[in-house]
Amino acid sequence: MSFFDESVESLQFSLFEPGAGQRWSTWPSTTPTERGPRPHPDWIVTSADAVDTELGIVKTGKEADLFLLERAVPDRPDESCLLAAKRYRGTETSDFHRSAAYQEGRRMRNTRDTRAVARGSAHGRAVAAGQWAGAEFVALCSMWERGVPVPYPVQISGTEVLMEFIGDGNAAAPRLAETRPRGDEATDRFAQVAEILRGFARAGYAHGDLSAYNLLVHRERVVVIDLPQLVDIAANPNGPAMLQRDCHNVCEWFRRQGVEAEEDELFADLIGEAFGSRW
Ligand SMILES: Nc1ncnc2c1ncn2[C@@H]1O[C@H](COP(=O)(O)OP(=O)(O)OP(=O)(O)O)[C@@H](O)[C@H]1O
Numbered sequence: 001m002s003f004f005d006e007s008v009e010s011l012q013f014s015l016f017e018p019g020a021g022q023r024w025s026t027w028p029s030t031t032p033t034e035r036g037p038r039p040h041p042d043w044i045v046t047s048a049d050a051v052d053t054e055l056g057i058v059k060t061g062k063e064a065d066l067f068l069l070e071r072a073v074p075d076r077p078d079e080s081c082l083l084a085a086k087r088y089r090g091t092e093t094s095d096f097h098r099s100a101a102y103q104e105g106r107r108m109r110n111t112r113d114t115r116a117v118a119r120g121s122a123h124g125r126a127v128a129a130g131q132w133a134g135a136e137f138v139a140l141c142s143m144w145e146r147g148v149p150v151p152y153p154v155q156i157s158g159t160e161v162l163m164e165f166i167g168d169g170n171a172a173a174p175r176l177a178e179t180r181p182r183g184d185e186a187t188d189r190f191a192q193v194a195e196i197l198r199g200f201a202r203a204g205y206a207h208g209d210l211s212a213y214n215l216l217v218h219r220e221r222v223v224v225i226d227l228p229q230l231v232d233i234a235a236n237p238n239g240p241a242m243l244q245r246d247c248h249n250v251c252e253w254f255r256r257q258g259v260e261a262e263e264d265e266l267f268a269d270l271i272g273e274a275f276g277s278r279w
């Protein structure tokens with residue numbers, strides 16, 4: 001390649017501008033506290049030349065939408081990764097039905113924001129969306145550090161949480177509810193879910209919205225998602241009741257798959273883990 005060709009190539013590269021559904025990678029502009037726990041896994045693309053391309057919507061949820069993103073350096077196929085972008089809605093379409101019961105025992109810094117959230121004004125909804133995103137990012141980071149199988153939390157930017165995409169190729173892993181395990185396979189999955197619950201309980205938390213819809217199955221491994229409402233079992237007056245409900249939801253599902261899943265036993269075990277860690 002001649003000097004001229006090389007110059008033209010680098011000129012073309014420097015002229016690259018993100019097109020529709022693209023943006024420059026948000027990694028370089030985030031602060032260290034807005035990034036996931038160290039060590040950062042080596043599959044994460046951190047180059048300032050990287051571009052985020054929206055590949056499509058994975059699912060529209062009650063409070064957030066999940067998009068599939070590719071973060072890649074143009075013309076460098078080895079520098080690319082897939083990310084799940086969970087974007088909380090701050091608009092009328094958002095239904096923060098979960099707020100009241102979960103927020104008990106939590107405090108907000110700014111009283112103007114507190115009043116706006118309570119009123120449900122546009123500003124209040126935007127504040128609430130940012131708080132939910134922040135709460136989910138913090139919960140993912142702390143559970144990741146404790147070794148609970150959650151998607152690796154890559155970044156938080158305002159109302160968007162970027163995390164590891166759990167799936168094969170562009171296909172998201174199925175939710176536990178969409179699978180029909182039998183026999184030993186079902187028993188093994190229940191054991192994995194109980195261990196996830198123990199991981200939360202040891203840190204003093206209940207998931208707070210656990211069901212077969214918030215558990216993904218990826219290559220025989222169960223991964224728990226949707227953590228913004230993590231409930232402090234001791235500090236939240238609704239904590240034990242929410243833990244009981246989590247146990248009920250998963251045990252009932254596993255019983256339908258033929259597993260002897262005893263919810264009272266599991267609940268007692270988790271209360272022991274939670275309070276054993278404090279007293
Ligand atoms: N990291 C991920 N990798 C792959 N798929 C994911 C990931 N996170 C979420 N999903 C998919 O997107 C769906 C919605 O995600 P999540 O449960 O976190 O959001 P939500 O708004 O609370 O949704 P819902 O209202 O359905 O509970 C999940 O059920 C799952 O199918």
Ligand SMILES: [Mg+2]
Nearest residue numbers: 061213214226
């Ligand atoms: Mg969910």
